[in-house]
Amino acid sequence: MAIDATEVHTELVLPPHEVSAGARASQRQISNDLLKFTFLRSRGASRNRPELRESTARRRSEELVVENEVSAIALEARELTKIYRMGAVEVHALRGVEVDFREGELIVLLGPSGSGKSTLLNILGGLDTPTSGTVMFRGQPLAMDSERALNLYRRNHVGFVFQFYNLIPSLTARENVSLVTEIARNPMSPVEALSIVGLGDRLDHFPAQLSGGEQQRVAIARAIAKRPDLLLCDEPTGALDSKTGILVLEAILKINRELGTTTALITHNAVIAEIANRVLYFADGRIVETRQNGVQRAPGELAW
Numbered sequence: 031m032a033i034d035a036t037e038v039h040t041e042l043v044l045p046p047h048e049v050s051a052g053a054r055a056s057q058r059q060i061s062n063d064l065l066k067f068t069f070l071r072s073r074g075a076s077r078n079r080p081e082l083r084e085s086t087a088r089r090r091s092e093e094l095v096v097e098n099e100v101s102a103i104a105l106e107a108r109e110l111t112k113i114y115r116m117g118a119v120e121v122h123a124l125r126g127v128e129v130d131f132r133e134g135e136l137i138v139l140l141g142p143s144g145s146g147k148s149t150l151l152n153i154l155g156g157l158d159t160p161t162s163g164t165v166m167f168r169g170q171p172l173a174m175d176s177e178r179a180l181n182l183y184r185r186n187h188v189g190f191v192f193q194f195y196n197l198i199p200s201l202t203a204r205e206n207v208s209l210v211t212e213i214a215r216n217p218m219s220p221v222e223a224l225s226i227v228g229l230g231d232r233l234d235h236f237p238a239q240l241s242g243g244e245q246q247r248v249a250i251a252r253a254i255a256k257r258p259d260l261l262l263c264d265e266p267t268g269a270l271d272s273k274t275g276i277l278v279l280e281a282i283l284k285i286n287r288e289l290g291t292t293t294a295l296i297t298h299n300a301v302i303a304e305i306a307n308r309v310l311y312f313a314d315g316r317i318v319e320t321r322q323n324g325v326q327r328a329p330g331e332l333a334w
């Protein structure tokens with residue numbers, strides 16, 4: 031699904047969301063404190079008791095699992111269904127999906143074409159509404175019957191990245207990102223956003239002067255410049271060769287790690303699932319399997 035500049039503007043000029051900044055800050059603080067405590071506790075335990083020492087990979091795997099156990103839930107979907115009706119034909123795109131995304135998690139969604147991955151991501155991001163079921167963001171239900179509330183949710187909390195970059199050809203990289211930063215609540219500067227994705231030296235290039243991977247990284251910079259809580263990526267490497275795709279994945283991973291952005295990424299490439307904390311496998315509108323990755327592999331280690 032494409033978002034054009036008009037939609038970006040429409041979302042960004044609306045007034046701020048009702049969720050209090052104080053409540054969000056407290057939730058984050060609690061979550062961060064818990065993570066820090068858990069991390070220190072697991073480090074301390076193995077240092078003081080040599081019999082607990084195991085391989086680095088195993089220990090890291092345990093830390094990840096423990097972190098996931100204590101970090102707060104960012105998004106909860108309950109009993110989500112989505113039925114598309116076209117005349118007499120009904121397509122059951124989602125058939126009762128239940129899923130939680132934890133704060134700071136990196137989740138990869140895998141599954142055959144038509145299994146419901148994009149439909150779920152679009153509903154979680156407030157771009158689409160379910161036929162039935164609920165989505166809670168940080169404990170608050172999304173008002174699926176209010177386009178205004180969904181606009182505000184998208185504007186304040188969600189960054190999207192799609193397979194096609196949707197950059198405005200007549201604007202430079204910096205100007206494409208400025209479209210968002212000029213009207214967001216607490217944005218980073220376009221230079222900072224572009225530097226995070228490794229394009230600090232391409233600020234004044236137009237899209238046509240950038241490679242596909244660079245254009246996708248501009249799109250990622252645009253998505254993260256407003257400091258979203260959620261980054262939802264639908265096939266971000268689908269149009270890229272593997273070398274370029276790896277650079278894009280590195281940018282996404284860096285944002286997930288350094289900004290703590292809860293990230294979900296759809297791909298058809300099972301190899302890419304190795305970078306995730308958790309992998310959700312879809313089939314026929316359902317999540318049929320979930321895998322917790324003991325060790326997250328770096329994008330640079332992957333080959334396809």
Ligand SMILES: Nc1ncnc2c1ncn2[C@@H]1O[C@H](COP(=O)(O)OP(=O)(O)OP(=O)(O)O)[C@@H](O)[C@H]1O
Pocket residue numbers: 114115116121122123141142143144145146147148149150312
């Ligand atoms: N706007 C729509 N109108 C009618 N049917 C739709 C619409 N969007 C999606 N569908 C149908 O819903 C089902 C799930 O589609 P969805 O795009 O979520 O799958 P997907 O797993 O993301 O597929 P892909 O990997 O090919 O992108 C498919 O059968 C699709 O044809």
